Amino acid sequence: MTLLMIADLEHLRVVLVRARNPLNIGAAARAMSNFGVSRLRVVNPYEVAFREARSAVGAAELLAKAEQYKSVAEAVADCALVVGTTAVGGRDLQQPLRRMEVGARTIRRQLASAPVAILFGSERVGLSRNDLSHCHWLMRIPTREEHRSMNLAQAVAICLYELVRPGKFADGKPAAAHATAADMEHLTQLLFQALGASGYVRPRSGPATEEKVRRILRRLNLNARDAEVWLGMLRQIAWKLGSDAS
Amino acid sequence: MTLLMIADLEHLRVVLVRARNPLNIGAAARAMSNFGVSRLRVVNPYEVAFREARSAVGAAELLAKAEQYKSVAEAVADCALVVGTTAVGGRDLQQPLRRMEVGARTIRRQLASAPVAILFGSERVGLSRNDLSHCHWLMRIPTREEHRSMNLAQAVAICLYELVRPGKFADGKPAAAHATAADMEHLTQLLFQALGASGYVRPRSGPATEEKVRRILRRLNLNARDAEVWLGMLRQIAWKLGSDAS
Numbered sequence: 001m002t003l004l005m006i007a008d009l010e011h012l013r014v015v016l017v018r019a020r021n022p023l024n025i026g027a028a029a030r031a032m033s034n035f036g037v038s039r040l041r042v043v044n045p046y047e048v049a050f051r052e053a054r055s056a057v058g059a060a061e062l063l064a065k066a067e068q069y070k071s072v073a074e075a076v077a078d079c080a081l082v083v084g085t086t087a088v089g090g091r092d093l094q095q096p097l098r099r100m101e102v103g104a105r106t107i108r109r110q111l112a113s114a115p116v117a118i119l120f121g122s123e124r125v126g127l128s129r130n131d132l133s134h135c136h137w138l139m140r141i142p143t144r145e146e147h148r149s150m151n152l153a154q155a156v157a158i159c160l161y162e163l164v165r166p167g168k169f170a171d172g173k174p175a176a177a178h179a180t181a182a183d184m185e186h187l188t189q190l191l192f193q194a195l196g197a198s199g200y201v202r203p204r205s206g207p208a209t210e211e212k213v214r215r216i217l218r219r220l221n222l223n224a225r226d227a228e229v230w231l232g233m234l235r236q237i238a239w240k241l242g243s244d245a246s
Numbered sequence: 247m248t249l250l251m252i253a254d255l256e257h258l259r260v261v262l263v264r265a266r267n268p269l270n271i272g273a274a275a276r277a278m279s280n281f282g283v284s285r286l287r288v289v290n291p292y293e294v295a296f297r298e299a300r301s302a303v304g305a306a307e308l309l310a311k312a313e314q315y316k317s318v319a320e321a322v323a324d325c326a327l328v329v330g331t332t333a334v335g336g337r338d339l340q341q342p343l344r345r346m347e348v349g350a351r352t353i354r355r356q357l358a359s360a361p362v363a364i365l366f367g368s369e370r371v372g373l374s375r376n377d378l379s380h381c382h383w384l385m386r387i388p389t390r391e392e393h394r395s396m397n398l399a400q401a402v403a404i405c406l407y408e409l410v411r412p413g414k415f416a417d418g419k420p421a422a423a424h425a426t427a428a429d430m431e432h433l434t435q436l437l438f439q440a441l442g443a444s445g446y447v448r449p450r451s452g453p454a455t456e457e458k459v460r461r462i463l464r465r466l467n468l469n470a471r472d473a474e475v476w477l478g479m480l481r482q483i484a485w486k487l488g489s490d491a492s
Contacts (some may be wrong), residue, residue, distance in 0.1 A: 030397055
């Protein structure tokens with residue numbers, strides 16, 4: 001697996017071609033910021049849209065630094081790899097189409113040494129044949145055939161997610177220590193006791209019920225901290241049932 | 247290998263909790279349609295937003311069929327697995343946090359046999375502690391620490407992408423059916439009742455204890471059969487404690 005370094009993302013250019021909706025440009029910029037990608041390029045944006053997007057919240061700095069180009073050729077001139085995105089299926093395409101995961105892997109490798117551009121087309125018609133002709137190959141997000149066309153900013157978000165996905169790990173806490181067998185047995189006895197006092201355990205089935213209780217408690221796979229909470233709860237319940245009975 | 251069949255997606259419920267922006271609700275619906283997910287549920291949406299979203303283009307039918315609920319408990323009652331999404335890191339969370347890929351794999355397995363809910367919180371503050379207490383575990387999209395919070399619809403899009411990404415193939419054996427959220431909530435109420443009657447719950451800390459009980463029960467990841475056994479045990483204990491008190 002190729003890991004992506006933060007510095008590598010400096011090599012990535014997100015190129016929006018003829019985007020029309022300021023909300024989409026702003027939302028795409030926010031997604032870039034979420035995933036640590038800062039180089040936004042726009043080709044012939046609908047002028048008003050671009051001005052409005054620049055005042056969008058959340059990614060103001062990124063938008064302020066966005067570079068504007070008159071043609072795709074100029075926007076990708078410094079890039080060693082140019083990848084197009086498309087909603088269209090394989091048959092009508094002139095360029096090779098790669099699965100997202102496969103394409104992202106190649107992009108990650110390339111980013112380590114040289115600039116890479118990912119192109120996104122306009123909301124209504126996507127990238128033109130001419131735009132696509134600048135691309136080495138294409139990627140398609142696996143939407144269903146009956147409703148292929150995605151929202152522009154969502155498409156950007158998914159592509160960037162796929163790109164950074166393998167490198168970043170959710171920062172969960174380390175797995176907690178399992179409860180000890182002693183604690184689990186203590187729990188078993190307390191629960192069995194509470195069940196006895198409440199009339200759940202029939203006299204003849206005592207041993208079978210105790211085993212059942214032991215098994216069902218072990219299946220919980222409690223960690224040490226939760227086991228302590230359960231011990232506290234069951235201790236109180238068993239005590240109360242005992243004191244009421246006496 | 248377990249296939250993720252189209253039919254399995256019928257089991258998925260996307261639950262938006264207190265969404266405020268009609269554009270976000272509409273965009274989330276569109277992303278669902280892109281990935282073939284049709285069951286949208288909203289909990290206490292900002293009323294105007296929901297009405298406006300319903301007139302959004304692209305996913306009108308899906309939005310027209312969206313179900314509206316007054317509480318998270320009702321919205322997830324028929325679900326065997328309830329997964330929360332969060333922008334927050336691991337330290338402050340009460341629930342286990344799973345990496346997206348790992349979480350998605352578990353969800354795919356569960357979808358083969360039972361309904362699953364994925365919860366998304368409001369644009370501004372995400373899911374509340376109380377909302378999260380209904381969740382078995384959480385997933386976080388790996389955004390960077392300095393700008394974690396994603397656009398709502400983009401978060402929906404990425405989660406659904408991750409879910410359908412492996413194509414029709416998911417791995418692992420079919421999981422035993424999870425207990426439904428309704429059963430888990432019933433268990434929560436019985437245990438809370440028993441704890442109240444036994445003096446475990448201090449008067450002032452009632453709501454906090456109820457949430458704690460809800461969380462610790464969700465962490466057990468009970469299957470449907472074990473949940474039934476626990477319901478029988480706790481029903482008896484709660485009844486006994488109640489009858490002794492009266």
